Amino acid sequence: xxxxxxxxxxxxxxxxxxxxxxxxxxxxxxxxxxxxxxxxxxxxxxxxxxxxxxxxxxxxxxxxxxxxxxxxxxxxxxxxxxxxxxxxxxxxxxxxxxxxxxxxxxxxxxxxxxxxxxxxxxxxxxxxxxxxxxxxxxxxxxxxxxxxxxxxxxxxxxxxxxxxxxxxxxxxxxxxxxxxxxxxxxxxxxxxxxxxxxxxxxxxxxxxxxxxxxxxxxxxxxxxxxxxxxxxxxxxxxxxxxxxxxxxxx
Amino acid sequence: xxxxxxxxxxxxxxxxxxxxxxxxxxxxxxxxxxxxxxxxxxxxxxxxxxxxxxxxxxxxxxxxxxxxxxxxxxxxxxxxxxxxxxxxxxxxxxxxxxxxxxxxxxxxxxxxxxxxxxxxxxxxxxxxxxxxxxxxxxxxxxxxxxxxxxxxxxxxxxxxxxxxxxxxxxxxxxxxxxxxxxxxxxxxxxxxxxxxxxxxxxxxxxxxxxxxxxxxxxxxxxxxxxxxxxxxxxxxxxxxxxxxxxxxxxxxxxxxxxxxxxxxxxxxxxxxxxxxxxxxxxxxxxxxxxxxxxxxxxxxxxxxxxxxxxxxxxxxxxxxxxxxxxxxxxxxxxxxxxxxxxxxxxxxxxxxxxxxxxxxxxxxxxxxxxxxxxxxxxxxxxxxxxxxxxxxxxxxxxxxxxxxxxxxxxxxxxxxxxxxxxxxxxxxxxxxxxxxxxxxxxxxxxxxxxxxxxxxxxxxxxxxxxxxxxxxxxxxxxxxxxxxxxxxxxxxxxxxxxxxxxxxxxxxxxxxxxxxxxxxxxxxxxxxxxxxxxxxxxxxxxxxxxxxxxxxxxxxxxxxxxxxxxxxxxxxxxxxxxxxxxxxxxxxxxxxxxxx
Numbered sequence: 001x002x003x004x005x006x007x008x009x010x011x012x013x014x015x016x017x018x019x020x021x022x023x024x025x026x027x028x029x030x031x032x033x034x035x036x037x038x039x040x041x042x043x044x045x046x047x048x049x050x051x052x053x054x055x056x057x058x059x060x061x062x063x064x065x066x067x068x069x070x071x072x073x074x075x076x077x078x079x080x081x082x083x084x085x086x087x088x089x090x091x092x093x094x095x096x097x098x099x100x101x102x103x104x105x106x107x108x109x110x111x112x113x114x115x116x117x118x119x120x121x122x123x124x125x126x127x128x129x130x131x132x133x134x135x136x137x138x139x140x141x142x143x144x145x146x147x148x149x150x151x152x153x154x155x156x157x158x159x160x161x162x163x164x165x166x167x168x169x170x171x172x173x174x175x176x177x178x179x180x181x182x183x184x185x186x187x188x189x190x191x192x193x194x195x196x197x198x199x200x201x202x203x204x205x206x207x208x209x210x211x212x213x214x215x216x217x218x219x220x221x222x223x224x225x226x227x228x229x230x231x232x233x234x235x236x237x238x239x240x241x242x243x244x245x246x247x248x249x250x
Numbered sequence: 251x252x253x254x255x256x257x258x259x260x261x262x263x264x265x266x267x268x269x270x271x272x273x274x275x276x277x278x279x280x281x282x283x284x285x286x287x288x289x290x291x292x293x294x295x296x297x298x299x300x301x302x303x304x305x306x307x308x309x310x311x312x313x314x315x316x317x318x319x320x321x322x323x324x325x326x327x328x329x330x331x332x333x334x335x336x337x338x339x340x341x342x343x344x345x346x347x348x349x350x351x352x353x354x355x356x357x358x359x360x361x362x363x364x365x366x367x368x369x370x371x372x373x374x375x376x377x378x379x380x381x382x383x384x385x386x387x388x389x390x391x392x393x394x395x396x397x398x399x400x401x402x403x404x405x406x407x408x409x410x411x412x413x414x415x416x417x418x419x420x421x422x423x424x425x426x427x428x429x430x431x432x433x434x435x436x437x438x439x440x441x442x443x444x445x446x447x448x449x450x451x452x453x454x455x456x457x458x459x460x461x462x463x464x465x466x467x468x469x470x471x472x473x474x475x476x477x478x479x480x481x482x483x484x485x486x487x488x489x490x491x492x493x494x495x496x497x498x499x500x501x502x503x504x505x506x507x508x509x510x511x512x513x514x515x516x517x518x519x520x521x522x523x524x525x526x527x528x529x530x531x532x533x534x535x536x537x538x539x540x541x542x543x544x545x546x547x548x549x550x551x552x553x554x555x556x557x558x559x560x561x562x563x564x565x566x567x568x569x570x571x572x573x574x575x576x577x578x579x580x581x582x583x584x585x586x587x588x589x590x591x592x593x594x595x596x597x598x599x600x601x602x603x604x605x606x607x608x609x610x611x612x613x614x615x616x617x618x619x620x621x622x623x624x625x626x627x628x629x630x631x632x633x634x635x636x637x638x639x640x641x642x643x644x645x646x647x648x649x650x651x652x653x654x655x656x657x658x659x660x661x662x663x664x665x666x667x668x669x670x671x672x673x674x675x676x677x678x679x680x681x682x683x684x685x686x687x688x689x690x691x692x693x694x695x696x697x698x699x700x701x702x703x704x705x706x707x708x709x710x711x712x713x714x715x716x717x718x719x720x721x722x723x724x725x726x727x728x729x730x731x732x733x734x735x736x737x738x739x740x741x742x743x744x745x746x747x748x749x750x751x752x753x754x755x756x757x758x759x760x761x762x763x764x765x766x767x768x769x770x771x772x773x774x775x776x777x778x779x780x781x782x783x784x785x786x787x788x789x790x791x792x793x794x795x796x797x798x799x800x801x802x803x804x805x806x807x808x809x810x811x812x813x814x815x816x817x818x819x820x821x822x823x824x825x826x827x828x829x830x831x832x833x834x835x836x837x838x839x840x841x842x843x844x845x846x
Contacts, residue, residue: 013761029492031607041716045765046758050289052458055498056606057386057599058292074606097429098762108290108405116398117353128350129362135355139380142355142387146291182353215602 001028003082005035009047010089013098019087026077032088033061033072036100048099056213059147063100064089069149069211091152107148110168114175115192119184130183141178141222143214144171150208150218156201167198170208170218177222180229190230199223199230252424252433252696257283257402258683259676260423260438262409262465265293266385266668267648267675268444269392270345272401274676275442280683283436284396285404285425287460291393294446294458295668298385299501299599301367301377302669303662304342308363310374310546315339317373320841322663324527325371325557326627326656327794328809329478332834333634334654338663338670345669346378354391356380368506371557371660373531374546382501382599388665407434409464410770411699412441412472412644413691420472420643421689424699428767431760433700439686440679442637443469443630443646444672448482448778450771452623453727456488456499462771463778465650469630470777470824474639476815477652477829479628479778480785481795483659484732486561488622490579495607497622500582500600502661504617505554507596508543509584511565512616513573519580520553523564528556559658559794562621566732569620579620585613621732625664627655627795628781631814636678637671643682643689647675657794706769707760712753715769722749722775730783735799739787746780750823780824781815788813788826 005026008019024039033054040047052058054073061072066080066087080086094102122128151169152158168176176193179185193199204227206219216222259275261268264286275282286293305318318339323330346364350356356378357365366375380387396403409425413435422437445465449457466476487500505511513519524532532553533539539552554561565580575581584593590613594601597612604610604617629652630639637645648668655663706712722745729742754772756765791805792798811828818825 027493029608030494034494040764041714041720045714045716045756046763048762048764052288052292052294052460053297054458055297055495055603057383058296058458060288060292076607101762103429104289111394112397117394119351119353122351126347127363130355130358131362132358132365135358139355142380142390143383145296145386179353182355184350185353 002026005077005082006085007035007039008085008087009036009039009099011047011099012096014096017096019089030077031073032065032075032077032086035077036072036088048097048101050101057145059145059213062091062147062149062152064091064152069153071147071149071213074213091148093152093154093158094148104148106164107146107151107169107171110172110197111175113168113196114172114179115187115189117179117182117185118187120186128184134183137181137221138178140216141174143216144174145214146171147213149211149213153207153211155205155207156198163198163201167201170202170223173197173199173202173226174216174218174222177226180226193226194230199227202227252435252700254691255283255434255436256688257281257436257438259283259440259442259679260285260436261442261444262423262468263293263444263446263648263650264290264403265295265444265446265648266388266392266665267672268293268442269389269396270669270672271442271444271647271676271679273392273395273399274673275680276399276401278677278680280680283402283404283438285407285409285423285436287406287408289405290403291389293389294460295389295665296386297456297458297499298388298665299382299499300369300503300506301379301384301662302342302346302388302665303369303372303376303660304346304378304666305339305374305376306343306346306364306366306378308359309366313374313376316841318342318376319838321372322660323656323842325660326658327804328656329793329812329831330656331634331653331832332838333832334671336838337634337674338654338667341670342666345666345673349388349391352391352395354387356387367503368543368555369661370502370505370555370561372662377506377662379503382503382597384665404434408767408770409468410703412468413695413699414472414641415689418473418641420641422691424696426703428762431763431766433696433703435691435696437689437691438683439689440643440645440683442675442679443644443650444648444675445650447626447649448775448782449623451722451726451775451779452731453723454488454497455623456485456497457623463774464771465646466629466781467774467777469639469641469644469646470815470817472641472644474641474644475631476628476781477631477812478657479626479652479781479815480789480813481627481657482623482782483558483625483627483795484562484621485624486558486565486621487582487619489608490575490618490620491577492608498603498607499622499624500617500619501597502558504582504584504597504600507584508587509554509582510552510587511554511561512581512583513568514575515573519568519573520556520561520564523560523567524553524556525560528560532556557658557660562732563797565619565621575618577618579618581616582619583616585615625649625659627657627659628652628785635674637675638678638682643686645675645679647671657796703770706754706756706766709753709755712755715754715756715765715772718749718752718754719768719772719775721745722772722779726779726782730779730786733797733799734786736787739783742783743780743787746776746783750776777824784824784826785813785815
C-alpha cells in the first residue's frame with residue numbers, strides 16, 4: 001500500500017530560495033500535510049510549515065500544491081498519480097518568511113481596519129430575538145476559517161502588489177457583507193467598502209469562491225450583494241433626496 | 251539580546267479562555283498582552299464542535315443552574331471542586347449572552363432565542379451552538395472583540411519560562427518569536443496561563459500541535475501545583491480510518507442529533523453498559539430511547555448519551571471482545587436515523603470532514619469511530635473564585651486549570667468553562683496588577699533563560715527531537731491510555747525517565763525552525779506525562795477518565811482525595827501528595843438528594 005512519492009518543496013526565505021527534491025514514503029489515505037510532517041521528522045527537521053488542527057477547521061496549512069491554492073490537510077495524496085511529482089510552494093501573494101510559511105499580516109491589518117460590530121440594544125427581557133432565516137446569511141460567511149486562500153488567489157493583489165493598500169481582498173469584503181447583513185448591527189459600512197476596502201476593484205471572476213475550502217459562495221452571496229447595496233445607496237435618487245432633505249432639517 | 255515589554259497582565263494563549271481573560275482584564279483598565287504560539291484565531295478552541303453548555307432554559311424552562319450543577323458534578327463522579335462547578339453553572343448563561351453583544355450568531359429557536367441542543371450527561375437540551383462549528387464562532391467572536399478593543403497580540407511567540415522575583419511572585423514571562431527566533435520578555439505582575447491541554451503526548455488524539463502541556467509545565471516550574479492529572483478524557487468518537495486521520499474528532503452532536511452506536515453484529519451495544527450510577531436516568535429499551543428525542547419529560551436518555559468516559563470504555567470493550575468494525579472501531583450510524591437533508595443541515599462539518607478525509611458519505615453509510623485522547627481534566631490547582639495559582643500573580647483558566655470537571659468533563663462544559671473562568675481570571679489578574687509594584691526582570695534571569703533555550707543548537711551528538719517525541723507518544727498511548735494497570739504504567743515511567751535523560755540536537759538556524767520548537771516543547775510533554783503516569787499509578791480505583799484494570803470500581807475513600815503534583819526538591823521530577831477534597835456545603839449537597 002505504501003509507495004515512495006516524489007516531492008518538490010520550496011525552501012528558502014525572504015532573500016531567495018528554490019525548489020528542492022525529496023523522496024518520501026506515503027501510506028494509504030494520507031494527505032499532503034502527513035507527507036510534509038514525515039519529511040520534517042526524517043529528512044528536514046527545520047522545514048518551516050504552519051499547521052494546527054489537520055482537519056480543515058483552522059485554516060493554517062495553506063499553500064500552493066501543483067500551483068493551486070489549497071489546504072495541505074485536505075489535499076489527499078490519492079488525488080495524484082504515484083509517479084507524479086507533487087510540488088508544494090508557499091502562497092505567492094504574501095511575502096515569504098521561510099519555506100512554506102508566509103507573512104500574512106496584511107490580512108490582520110485589513111481586519112482591524114473594518115469598523116467593528118455595533119449592536120442595537122437588547123430587548124426588554126435581556127435577549128435578542130432573531131429568526132433562523134435571518135441569521136443564516138451572515139452565518140454562511142462566519143464559516144470562514146481564515147485560511148486566506150481567497151486572498152492568495154485574488155488577481156487584484158496576486159498580480160498587482162501595489163493594489164494591496166487600497167484593496168482588502170475577498171475575505172474582508174465578505175466580512176463587511178457579513179456585518180451588513182447581520183440582523184443586529186447598526187453601522188453603515190457601504191462607503192467604507194467602496195472607498196477604503198476597494199470593493200470596486202473586484203470584478204467578480206469568482207476565483208475566490210473556487211478555492212474556498214469551506215465552499216462559501218463568496219462572490220454570489222457576499223460580494224455581488226454588497227456591490228448592489230453600495231450602488232443602491234450611491235445612485236438611488238430617492239436615497240439621495242431623503243439624505244438631502246434630512247440634512248436640511250435643523 | 252531580548253526585547254523587553256511592559257504590561258500589567260500577560261495572557262499566555264489565545265483560545266477561548268485566553269481571549270476572554272484578555273478582554274476582561276482590558277475592560278478592568280489593565281494594559282494587556284496576549285502571547286500565542288499560532289496565528290490569532292487558530293487556537294484549539296476552533297475545533298470545538300458541539301456547543302456551549304448553559305442553563306438558559308430556552309427550550310426547557312425547567313432547566314436552571316442547579317440542574318446543570320448536578321449534571322456536572324455527577325458527570326465528574328463527584329470529584330469536581332464544588333465551588334467551581336457552582337460558579338460555572340450560575341454564570342454560563344450570561345457569558346453566552348454577552349457573545350451576542352459582540353457579534354456571535356447562534357442557531358435560533360422558533361421564538362427567535364438561542365437554540366440549545368442535547369448532549370451526553372446533560373438532563374436538558376442545553377448547548378448553545380452554531381451547527382457543528384461552535385468553537386469557530388466562539389473564537390472568531392472573541393478575536394474580533396479583542397481586535398476592536400485594540401488589545402496587543404503577540405502572534406507566533408512561545409513562552410519557555412515564567413519569571414519570578416526574589417519573593418517568589420510573578421515578574422513576567424520569557425519566550426521566543428517563531429518568525430526569527432529572537433527572544434522576547436514581558437515584564438508584568440500578573441500572568442494568566444490559558445495554554446490548553448496535553449494531547450500531543452499521545453499518538454491518537456484530537457488535539458492540535460499546540461497541546462504540549464506548556465502551561466502545566468510552566469506552572470510547575472514556577473512553584474505552582476497541579477491537581478487531578480490522572481484524569482485524561484478519551485473522547486469516545488474519533489475517526490479511526492484512514493490511519494492518517496485517526497483521532498480526529500467526531501462531535502458528540504452526532505449522538506445528540508439521534509446517531510447510535512452499533513457493533514459488528516448490528517447491536518446497539520450501549521444498552522449493555524449502563525452503570526448503576528446512571529441507571530435511574532437512562533432508557534433501557536430502544537423504544538424509550540428513541541421517544542426521548544421528542545419528549546424528554548416522559549422518557550429517559552438514550553445510553554449513547556451517557557458521559558464520555560462510560561461510552562469510551564464501552565467501545566473499548568466491544569472492540570476487545572471482537573465485535574469491532576473492520577478498522578478497529580465501532581459504527582456510529584446517523585444515516586439510517588435522520589434524513590440526508592437534516593444531517594447536512596445540523597452536522598455540516600461532519601459531512602464535509604468525512605467526505606474530504608475518508609471518502610465516506612455519512613448520510614448513506616455509518617462512520618467507523620473509536621476513542622481518542624481529547625481533554626485533560628487535570629491542571630493547575632487554582633482558587634475557584636479568582637483562578638489564582640499558588641504562586642502570587644499566576645492565574646490559570648480553561649483546560650490548563652484543574653478541579654472544575656473532576657474526573658470526567660461533560661461535553662459542552664469546556665466552552666462555558668473557558669468563558670466563565672477566563673472572565674474571572676481576567677478580573678483577578680487586573681486587580682492583582684493594580685495592587686502590585688511594577689515588575690522587574692533581572693538581566694541574569696534573562697541570560698539564563700536565553701542560554702537554556704539555545705542549548706539544542708549547541709548539542710552536536712544528541713537525539714532527533716522528532717524521534718524522542720514519537721517514543722513518548724507511543725509509550726503514553728500504549729501504557730497510560732484508556733485502561734491502565736500498574737505494570738504498564740511503571741514501564742511508561744521508566745521510558746519517560748530514559749527520554750528525560752536524552753540530549754536533543756537540532757539542525758538549521760533560529761528562524762522559524764520547527765525542529766527547535768519541538769525540542770523546547772518536549773520537556774513540557776515529558777513533565778506532564780510524568781504527572782499523568784505517577785498519579786495514575788497512585789490512584790487505586792476506577793473513576794471517570796482513569797480506569798485501572800486491577801481496581802475496576804470507584805472507591806469511597808479515594809472519592810474523598812485529590813492527588814497533587816509539584817516539582818520534587820531537586821526539580822528533577824514530580825512529587826505526589828494526597829489532599830482531601832473540599833467539602834460541599836449542605837445547601838448544595840441537598841441537590842443530590844432531590845428526585846428528578
